[in-house]
Amino acid sequence: DAMVIQNPRYQVTQFGKPVTLSCSQTLNHNVMYWYQQKSSQAPKLLFHYYDKDFNNEADTPDNFQSRRPNTSFCFLDIRSPGLGDAAMYLCATSRGGRASGSDTQYFGPGTRLTVL
Amino acid sequence: GEDVEQSLFLSVREGDSSVINCTYTDSSSTYLYWYKQEPGAGLQLLTYIFSNMDMKQDQRLTVLLNKKDKHLSLRIADTQTGDSAIYFCADAEGNFNKFYFGSGTKLNVKP
16 A cells, blocks of 8 residues: 555656645655655755644755645645756655654655656 | 765675665764665665664664664675665664665666
């Protein structure tokens, strides 16, 4: 059973045309993350939500935004995609271990974004 | 920030053991993880180890942790062609749920 679902799996957009990637989870986890992964590189954390609290990484460009309307869904919005934003975008969730220490992150299959 | 380093490539023959190494710098690490990524796919959790453990075994996988040297390894016994993938180690920061990933080790298993 899929636990972290990402749609679409492949997304093609044009330079400068806004695009939204979606992630949903059936785990009822408190924390949802968005990572960017370029070819042959480690995933790079863009931001995460702990419940409704949004936590942006310091080096995440303003071009990237996120929304979490409820526990199950989280969206990544790229306002004006550039050629350098072509990458795999990974969503992950975790139960939330603020009190007891960090806990396991579960990843979705990713959305591969192509920018023409 | 935390640095997590891995060698980039490893090539083994089918049936041999594979050992993938990882070093990290954060002495306050609580959990360390191994993930597997097949081409075009997301990251699949393989195993993790709590920092007060030296070893953890799970079927063909053995994780060794040397906390003094901040060295983590993943041993895959009887490596199969289906094990060909990129393996990432990740260090979890304190209680903030932030993971630091290594650059990944690409394992190539030759028949």
